[in-house]
Amino acid sequence: MSYLPFVVSGLVTGSVYGLAGTGLVLTYKTSAVFNFAHGAIATVAAYLFWDLTVQHGAPWGLAAAICVAVGGPVMGLVLELLARQLAAASLSTKVAATVGVLLVVQAGTDLVFDPGVTRNVAQYLPDASFHVGSTVIRASQLIVIGVAVVASAALWVFFRTARLGVAMRAVVDSPVLLDVAGTSPTRVRRWSWIIGASFASASGVLLAPLLSELNSINLTFLVVTAFGAAAIGAFTNLPATFLGGLLIGVVQQLCTKWFTGGFWTGLSPALPFLVLFVVLLVSPRRRLVEQAPVVQRARSTWRMPLALQGLSGLGALVFLLFVPSIVGFHLADYTTALTYVLLFLALGLLVRTSGQVSLAHVSFMAIGVCAMSHLTVDHHVPWALALVLSGLIAVPIGAVLSIPAIRLSGLYLALATFGFGLLLQYMFYSESYMFTSNASGLTVPRPAWFNDVTHGDRRYYYLVLGLVVVATVAIITVNRSRLGRLLRALADSPTGLATSGTSINVTRVLVFCGSAFLAAVAGALQGANVTSVSGSSYQPLQSLVFFALITISVGSEPWYAILAAFGLQLSGVLYPISSLQSPKTQGYLTLAFGIAAVLYAVTPEDRRQVPMALQRSLDRLGFRRPAPPRTIEPVPMAPVRSAGSLKVEGLKVAFGGLVAVDGVTLEAPTGRITGLIGPNGAGKTTTFNSCSGLNRPSAGTVQLDGRSVALAGPSARARRGLGRTFQQMELFDTLTVRQNVALGAEASNAGPNALRHLISSPAERRRVAAAADQAMLLCGIVDIEDRVVGALSTGERRLVELARCLAGPFHLLLLDEPSSGLDPSETQRFGEILRRVVAERGLGILLVEHDMTLVTAICDYLYVLDFGKPIFEGTVVAALQSPIVKAAYLGGDEVEDAVGAAEPPDAPADTRSRGRHAKAGV
């Protein structure tokens, strides 16, 4: 019986988590906006409830009804309005917007309700108690469980039976279809936000009397526990989410019984986030698919002229050099701001350059500062060495965090990293090797010379400034080096980069490690600035704010980092200890920051850019002129290393129950253009994806130059000589034409080798440049080489993708619909280039193409697919005369009429056996 009290109180909190989680999943699934501010709704409801009952003496029933049935729906409607604006936004924008809402609510609550006053809500529910064995069970506990169970069950029944409920499930499947079927998806979503927000409000009202005092941040984060419940429901299943909430609540309580001391005491609060992290890591990948890009890749990539940037940088540096003379006793705040510049450089490299997500960067700062303290104080490591080591200690942890980045994308990656940060906080912060459970915290010393009473702070400021300058130069250098190109390519198109030959998982691990290192150094430096730190200064909420800031901050590196750092420090969003503002001012600044984040998120992308007129005048000011066109001397094309071929035998690919490709056998040798044609849905692109390793065939083999490539990934196949273009072009949109084309060669050079991601020899660089030049010359795109690819026309983009393929060390190319979107003259030019490279370099090309003019003009041999099955192979002439091919294109069994009476008499019978593999060689 000793378990019963724990189970009962676990069920109470668990049912509240479940209730909140259910509302969260409902709004997320129907609108595709994951509401990080879900807990903020609960906060508002709890404060409103307190205000109505305690301040205005309203009966609790009335107050609860107002909170849940009025407050919740009103907030839901406002959030729906926001979510609608965010429908097409990138993940980072959605996160920034909802974090903005969270900050608005938190700051607004603190402005309305002075946080200096203690508020608590007494248990308002009937509090009769009875005994089960020796355990006291209260009526209020049963009521909370009952309310949550009934509400969740009612929602489930509503989902199954009511038309609106079915429409909510339908809008998840396809909003467009629902719309054309006559039901407004907006109306459906509005209702789901109303219900979701009411559930969150109800959880706030139920939670309020369980807390010793109301606190806007704690309340918001209690509901974050619902994320774990949502993960158990795979962010989809409502009953599973509710049961997940119950399970987490009960196990949490049992943990407090089982672990009363030592390391495992942290398990109870960490459990929801352990669940979140682990579920995301082990779930089947296909269940967690997010389509929205992580970061909006700017289409117009105008940058301030370098001369002006250098001038501004110099100006900023001069200002920063004089700061100690100006700001007096605020100097420590400026030093902190400088350490944040390092942090935002680290986060910017990860988020803005390489398109990854981390909602755990405050954890790296914490790791850095702990390592610094322990190394210098406990182990007497020299200060400078300790600084480097504390950065290095974070590197393997960064590598751990990159594991979800390899498996997950978008929101699920964001949540996994967020869970990781919270897990770290609850499980490890109080350990002796981190902050210890000692409230006084850790001492982080400075070197003796910086401890001087009168000059110490000033000297330390200059030390940090020096390091920031070094790091800034390093980051700018990285961004201009091979690694920078690879990272931006990774953000623009991971598929394009992998099929060009880079092992993108190596790239991902590398960027997470680098970013972790820099963030940990920033943490260590900041710790030594304030000299004494505790775990409470490294709350996971900060990671959310960091992410929102790096998203809304403007400019290229390093400007966004500088703006974000000083913005953060001036607004004092995170640091009540900042001496710059009074609490009231700080509240208003946080509010303003939250509103700014929301406004930024709902501003259309094209209006966020520098106005054209200003761009032009800045260009003039910076003496920017278009570079004179280069003339490149053509060199004779070197023939491919060796003859070879791509061989596919008996390929079968199934998605779920649908067989997309069934029994395809083909061969594409070097020195020949082999066509692969067939109507829509015939399985051509699926076959291509099997060849380049982007899907897993259920049967059959793919051989490259006589050897099976079953075990090789896309990048390894590329390095063995298989190049690839895509129907939906996989270009690196933020890079220039030249950089795109050069990456065709450079990507294979980097390959799986981390060191070669970073360093390239001059000879290698020359070879890459020469290959890129020749490929651009061949494709006639030299005159646009400095333009950004995202701004080009379809025809130009097709040529860039082809040039990238031709610059690479490939002897076999897979070209997927290269002429779609080209006009006839462009198509003709395209065909001429292909014929030339095959004739002069001896490349082999396998071409999927709809434009039959192009196919008949350049292909030597054709394979025809229909319904995933091969229906014909032979020469172009034979294919054109084949009734089967015409049947495949024009349809049905009426084919003999379409081709006229010239067919042999047995043709109709032949055409009707469409699955038959007719071989017609000439």
Place this chain on the structure above:
Amino acid sequence: MMAGPADGISDGLSDVASTPVLELRGVTAGYGRATVLRDVSFSVAPGSVTALLGPNGSGKTTTLRTVSGIVKPSAGSVLLGGADVTRKAPHRRAEKGLCLIPEGRGIFRSLTVRDNLRMQVPPWRRGAAVDAAITAFPVLGQRLDQVAGSLSGGQQQMLALGRAYLADPTVVLLDEVSMGLAPRVVDEIFGSLRALAATGVALVVVEQYVTRALELADQVVLLDRGTVGFCGSPATLDEAELMKSYLGVDVASGGAAPSADAGGDADAAGGRGAPKATRSGTARLRSRG
């Protein structure tokens, strides 16, 4: 036109008011910076069947998406029954009698068949919804509580087509309803389209099986790179021209393969005789098999 299911409708045309059920006036539309349709105009008479043809990328699907309101045109207007609906949301157009059966499978995969049928009708027509669909496609009646995603491809398409019966539309847009289906199922689907047309509903058919679409059609609109290349009755459509537009080669003269009997091909394939030949050919095949 020769004898065929469409003829009865043609006769009926003169009786019905001449206001087209659907009209596009100078529609220009696309996605982002890419313009797909340029100045597309055509109209659909009540109860008629229009075959919207053209090779891949010519803008057929975009035309249907623009008509149904999923894509907003940058210029021009869309009229339903004479009323301008260019600025109306898709569900408002559905209220006015427009019904799109989209490309792929137009079903809610995670819902049961019954729930799909419920969602496919607008709220004001839920009464006899399920019954009407089951009458048209009896196989659905046996699977009402099955999740739609687990149906076979043909059954999924029938479920999608069910909406054309349930929603009481005046014009139905069909986007590649035969795609990826076995020929026998395609026969069945086309049979149901014929029956649907016979009830006086106007159809706009995008179809890869060109000859099947032509069988059904009173009017052909041939799109070529986003513009209307031909608009008229199937009888006046030069079939050699159609082949050229699709296969990119002059089939009549053998294209890349000049052949001795090319002239004969051209005579047989082109001209007014072709539709007749098509129909008789079908008959011949059916009788054999």
